[in-house]
Amino acid sequence: MQKKITVVGGGVAGLVAAVAAAEAGARVTLFEAHRRLGGRARSTSAPYIASEGPHVFYADGPHWRWLARRRLVPASRLGPAELLRARMRVEGRLRGLPPAPMLRAATRRRLRAPIGRDFTSWATERFGADTARWIANMMGVVTFDAAPGRLSAAFVWERFLRVSRPGWPAVRYVHGG
Ligand SMILES: Cc1cc2nc3c(=O)[nH]c(=O)nc-3n(C[C@H](O)[C@H](O)[C@H](O)COP(=O)(O)OP(=O)(O)OC[C@H]3O[C@@H](n4cnc5c(N)ncnc54)[C@H](O)[C@@H]3O)c2cc1C
Incomplete structure (x- = not known):
C-alpha cells in the first residue's frame, strides 16, 4: 500500500x-x-542577491553526496587565485598562513577529542592557550557560533580537522547565493 x-x-x-x-x-x-x-x-531575488542563511556546502559529507547524486548542487570551489589571496587575522595582524603552532595542531589527524569536555580547556592542555583560542576563533566561521570554545571538544575538533585537511578545501560556494 x-x-x-x-x-x-x-x-x-x-x-x-x-x-x-x-x-x-x-x-x-x-x-x-x-x-x-x-x-x-x-536567497533574495536578483538583481541584488543576498543569502538569508547558508552560502557554503561542505563536499566531504553525506549531505553533499545525497545532493550531488540528484544534481542539486550547482556550486564551485575556490580557485588557486582566491586561495592565494585568502588571509587570516591573528592578534591584529593579517597573515597569509596560520601561525606555526596552529599548523602543527592540524597535523594531529588521528587525535580524537572527548564529547563531554569543552573545546577550550581540552585544546589548551594539548596545544597551549593561544593555539586553542586561534582554533576556536577560526571555528566560529564554520560553526556559526560566537564562542565555539565552549562547545564540545569532539564537535569543534572534528570540524577543524575537516577544514584544515591537506589538499583542496571541501568548501563549495552555491551559485547565486
Ligand atoms: C546566517 C546563517 C548562515 C548559515 N550558513 C551556513 C552555511 O554556509 N552552510 C551550512 O551548511 N549551513 C549554514 N547555516 C545553517 C543552515 O542555514 C541551517 O542548518 C539549515 O538551513 C536549516 O535547515 P532546516 O530545513 O533544518 O530549517 P529551516 O531552513 O529553518 O527551515 C524550516 C522551514 O520550516 C518552515 N516552517 C516552520 N514552521 C512551519 C509550520 N508550522 N508550517 C509550515 N512551515 C513551517 C519555515 O518557514 C522554514 O522554511 C547558516 C545559518 C545562518 C542563520
Whole structure:
C-alpha cells in the first residue's frame, strides 16, 4: 500500500525528507509557511542577491553526496587565485598562513577529542592557550557560533580537522547565493 507522508517545513531538511520519501514511493504533502521554499537557505531575488542563511556546502559529507547524486548542487570551489589571496587575522595582524603552532595542531589527524569536555580547556592542555583560542576563533566561521570554545571538544575538533585537511578545501560556494 502506498504510504502518505506529511512534511511540515520546506527548508533543506524538509525538502530532503520529502524527496527521499517520494523516491521511496510515498505520496508526500509538504507544507511551507513561507511563500518560497528553502527555509534559511533562501536567497533574495536578483538583481541584488543576498543569502538569508547558508552560502557554503561542505563536499566531504553525506549531505553533499545525497545532493550531488540528484544534481542539486550547482556550486564551485575556490580557485588557486582566491586561495592565494585568502588571509587570516591573528592578534591584529593579517597573515597569509596560520601561525606555526596552529599548523602543527592540524597535523594531529588521528587525535580524537572527548564529547563531554569543552573545546577550550581540552585544546589548551594539548596545544597551549593561544593555539586553542586561534582554533576556536577560526571555528566560529564554520560553526556559526560566537564562542565555539565552549562547545564540545569532539564537535569543534572534528570540524577543524575537516577544514584544515591537506589538499583542496571541501568548501563549495552555491551559485547565486
Ligand atoms: C546566517 C546563517 C548562515 C548559515 N550558513 C551556513 C552555511 O554556509 N552552510 C551550512 O551548511 N549551513 C549554514 N547555516 C545553517 C543552515 O542555514 C541551517 O542548518 C539549515 O538551513 C536549516 O535547515 P532546516 O530545513 O533544518 O530549517 P529551516 O531552513 O529553518 O527551515 C524550516 C522551514 O520550516 C518552515 N516552517 C516552520 N514552521 C512551519 C509550520 N508550522 N508550517 C509550515 N512551515 C513551517 C519555515 O518557514 C522554514 O522554511 C547558516 C545559518 C545562518 C542563520
